[in-house]
Amino acid sequence: MEARGIGKGFTGMGWEENVRKVVPYTPGEQPDKEGTIKLNTNECPYPPAPGVGRKAAQLAADKMRLYPAFPEETELAQELARFYQIGRDELFIGVGSDDVLSLAFMTFFRSDRPLFFPDITYSFYDVWADLYKIPYETKALDADFVIRKEDYMQPNGGIVFPNPNAPTGILMDVGQVEEIVAANRDVVVIVDEAYIDFGGTSCLPLIHKYDNLLVVQTFSKSRAMAGMRIGYAMGDSRLIKYLNDVKYSVNSYTLNYAALQLGAESVKDEAYFKESCAKIIRTRDNAEKRLAQLGFGFTKSYGNFIFASHSSVPAREIFEKLKQNDIYVRWWGKKRIDNYLRITVGTDEQMEALYGALERICGHQSNAPLQSND
Amino acid sequence: MEARGIGKGFTGMGWEENVRKVVPYTPGEQPDKEGTIKLNTNECPYPPAPGVGRKAAQLAADKMRLYPAFPEETELAQELARFYQIGRDELFIGVGSDDVLSLAFMTFFRSDRPLFFPDITYSFYDVWADLYKIPYETKALDADFVIRKEDYMQPNGGIVFPNPNAPTGILMDVGQVEEIVAANRDVVVIVDEAYIDFGGTSCLPLIHKYDNLLVVQTFSKSRAMAGMRIGYAMGDSRLIKYLNDVKYSVNSYTLNYAALQLGAESVKDEAYFKESCAKIIRTRDNAEKRLAQLGFGFTKSYGNFIFASHSSVPAREIFEKLKQNDIYVRWWGKKRIDNYLRITVGTDEQMEALYGALERICGHQSNAPLQSND
Numbered sequence: 071m072e073a074r075g076i077g078k079g080f081t082g083m084g085w086e087e088n089v090r091k092v093v094p095y096t097p098g099e100q101p102d103k104e105g106t107i108k109l110n111t112n113e114c115p116y117p118p119a120p121g122v123g124r125k126a127a128q129l130a131a132d133k134m135r136l137y138p139a140f141p142e143e144t145e146l147a148q149e150l151a152r153f154y155q156i157g158r159d160e161l162f163i164g165v166g167s168d169d170v171l172s173l174a175f176m177t178f179f180r181s182d183r184p185l186f187f188p189d190i191t192y193s194f195y196d197v198w199a200d201l202y203k204i205p206y207e208t209k210a211l212d213a214d215f216v217i218r219k220e221d222y223m224q225p226n227g228g229i230v231f232p233n234p235n236a237p238t239g240i241l242m243d244v245g246q247v248e249e250i251v252a253a254n255r256d257v258v259v260i261v262d263e264a265y266i267d268f269g270g271t272s273c274l275p276l277i278h279k280y281d282n283l284l285v286v287q288t289f290s291k292s293r294a295m296a297g298m299r300i301g302y303a304m305g306d307s308r309l310i311k312y313l314n315d316v317k318y319s320v321n322s323y324t325l326n327y328a329a330l331q332l333g334a335e336s337v338k339d340e341a342y343f344k345e346s347c348a349k350i351i352r353t354r355d356n357a358e359k360r361l362a363q364l365g366f367g368f369t370k371s372y373g374n375f376i377f378a379s380h381s382s383v384p385a386r387e388i389f390e391k392l393k394q395n396d397i398y399v400r401w402w403g404k405k406r407i408d409n410y411l412r413i414t415v416g417t418d419e420q421m422e423a424l425y426g427a428l429e430r431i432c433g434h435q436s437n438a439p440l441q442s443n444d
Numbered sequence: 445m446e447a448r449g450i451g452k453g454f455t456g457m458g459w460e461e462n463v464r465k466v467v468p469y470t471p472g473e474q475p476d477k478e479g480t481i482k483l484n485t486n487e488c489p490y491p492p493a494p495g496v497g498r499k500a501a502q503l504a505a506d507k508m509r510l511y512p513a514f515p516e517e518t519e520l521a522q523e524l525a526r527f528y529q530i531g532r533d534e535l536f537i538g539v540g541s542d543d544v545l546s547l548a549f550m551t552f553f554r555s556d557r558p559l560f561f562p563d564i565t566y567s568f569y570d571v572w573a574d575l576y577k578i579p580y581e582t583k584a585l586d587a588d589f590v591i592r593k594e595d596y597m598q599p600n601g602g603i604v605f606p607n608p609n610a611p612t613g614i615l616m617d618v619g620q621v622e623e624i625v626a627a628n629r630d631v632v633v634i635v636d637e638a639y640i641d642f643g644g645t646s647c648l649p650l651i652h653k654y655d656n657l658l659v660v661q662t663f664s665k666s667r668a669m670a671g672m673r674i675g676y677a678m679g680d681s682r683l684i685k686y687l688n689d690v691k692y693s694v695n696s697y698t699l700n701y702a703a704l705q706l707g708a709e710s711v712k713d714e715a716y717f718k719e720s721c722a723k724i725i726r727t728r729d730n731a732e733k734r735l736a737q738l739g740f741g742f743t744k745s746y747g748n749f750i751f752a753s754h755s756s757v758p759a760r761e762i763f764e765k766l767k768q769n770d771i772y773v774r775w776w777g778k779k780r781i782d783n784y785l786r787i788t789v790g791t792d793e794q795m796e797a798l799y800g801a802l803e804r805i806c807g808h809q810s811n812a813p814l815q816s817n818d
Binding site for chain 1: 457458459460461462463464465466467468469471474476482485487488489490491492494496497500501503504505506507508509510511512513514539540542543546550551552553554555571572574575601602629630631632655656664668669670671672673682686688689690691692693694695696697698699700701702703706
């Protein structure tokens with residue numbers, strides 16, 4: 071590096087002093103080997119609604135020369151507002167829920183008091199807090215990995231948690247969510263409902279009662295459109311206005327023409343959406359039985375994944391051996407959860423391949439004592 | 445608002461105190477009336493390369509269920525690296541050049557010293573500076589709207605300017621750019637080359653000589669893909685790494701599957717790209733003659749637009765009257781440039797319609813004295 075600096079004109083790289091240095095979030099691996107079974111990033115195993123494919127074939131290249139429409143003025147916004155029975159001024163659309171959450175962190179968490187979120191949760195929260203210099207405090211889940219609502223009743227600068235929580239899949243009922251929101255009227259509470267469509271009940275109706283609640287959802291899981299990057303937030307129109315002001319101070323145009331066109335088609339097809347979620351729930355229910363027979367314990371998941379721990383074989387070992395079999399699941403190696411795997415619910419066929427591999431890796435453990443956390 | 449707060453449970457909207465309040469950038473209008481002649485946002489009047497349309501028809505809906513590839517690992521990055529003869533580690537790709545610039549502001553301009561940029565320039569710079577709390581000082585262009593390089597030789601926390609400058613279109617030669625970069629080795633200098641393909645010479649080769657130079661370009665103008673949101677930065681691999689670290693701390697996946705696929709097709713077709721730029725340059729050259737005959741003076745533009753002022757009719761009046769004729773150009777009403785219009789170079793047919801309307805609005809001014817700024 072020294073040598074290189076000298077090669078470029080004797081700079082000491084003085085500019086490096088004033089660089090924002092951060093440790094980025096590490097997403098799950100994206101192997102592109104044919105035949106890989108990808109159960110590591112909670113993608114949907116089924117394709118998007120058929121209308122999405124039909125519309126894709128009709129995208130007009132000539133439209134691409136123009137800047138895209140503002141999301142709030144598109145058919146996508148219209149369809150989402152209709153689907154959720156909310157006003158278009160109660161809806162914000164971004165480039166995946168990560169974009170929405172990142173902007174919301176930047177917009178709403180400006181207090182000197184700490185932001186609260188669980189110790190075991192979506193691992194992007196502390197990355198955004200660090201990036202935007204937001205003070206924060208994590209609140210430990212209880213021994214069963216459940217969020218203790220009392221922890222969120224102390225003075226704070228904001229609250230964020232996923233419901234169901236990730237990577238545990240544990241659902242908080244709407245009554246408890248309301249208690250937290252009601253007890254924190256002077257800060258913004260973000261409920262990250264990325265996984266709400268797999269059996270949970272959304273707290274969305276509460277946005278009409280509490281102006282400090284922002285509900286965030288995504289097209290990446292239940293709508294099978296992770297590749298198109300669409301996420302959205304719903305809340306009081308003033309929350310949405312502040313979010314839009316910051317968004318339009320970062321980048322006027324974020325969702326491209328294709329995302330806007332195809333997203334709308336997905337929302338139109340309610341029957342396909344419901345059937346797709348129902349299939350995943352059925353496969354998840356079956357997976358619980360099969361994994362239990364293989365010696366796994368797990369939390370009760372309301373996500374499109376199962377958070378599981380084996381009674382005798384270490385998670386890391388299973389993770390590595392599955393990878394050798396071209397089956398990818400997620401393992402973090404973090405405190406408290408280093409003996410757990412997060413396994414995305416795939417197709418029934420993919421899951422059978424997984425069970426077969428697990429049987430080889432873990433041996434016949436059907437009589438082993440179960441280690442369950444719920 | 446009071447009443448509403450009360451309706452929602454007696455909140456005083458305490459959360460509002462800690463909201464980041466900003467004044468967003470205002471982009472040009474996007475009228476969607478059929479037959480409108482849109483010469484207000486510097487879009488390309490010609491469609492993207494034919495390969496883009498062909499590829500669009502082949503987008504696979506099933507691929508959309510997966511998260512998109514990381515931009516740096518895609519064919520798009522490969523094609524750009526080949527086109528510009530740079531390493532893939534010297535390239536960063538974002539959601540339009542606004543995304544790239546916004547991330548670069550956040551990443552590199554962290555000094556207590558002020559960021560420098562021209563007083564008349566792309567009006568997003570001060571918005572980002574305000575958003576990220578970056579101290580800044582604008583440097584006045586000279587009476588002919590030319591950047592005075594000496595102004596950028598004083599102690600500062602970073603430098604950014606477009607080349608050619610916007611909205612003047614005035615080009616700085618590479619030698620002068622190099623003087624500025626060389627005199628500021630302890631800060632990052634961003635050269636925003638959104639309009640470089642319309643006759644200017646890029647300072648790109650300097651990135652191999654100066655590790656503090658970041659060159660930003662876009663697919664929105666010369667590549668006719670504003671609707672797909674693709675921009676990129678080129679610079680020393682360490683600059684790019686820092687930029688990526690921040691990017692991956694904001695949102696792991698930004699460019700969607702469609703943008704990645706279609707962007708690559710655009711870069712492959714060099715002949716189309718060159719011909720498209722050449723056509724715009726020819727129309728611009730002709731527009732200079734025609735506008736002069738109509739009584740306009742203008743700077744020598746190297747952009748896909750002309751920055752023009754009429755000898756007798758106020759810019760605002762022309763702007764309003766053109767709009768009544770469904771012809772949109774850009775007018776800011778800001779100090780120093782409130783008698784100027786920025787007119788995007790359209791097709792020859794669109795420009796003829798413009799000249800016709802201007803003739804009606806400004807009368808026959810062909811003998812009026814010209815007011816030229818170059």
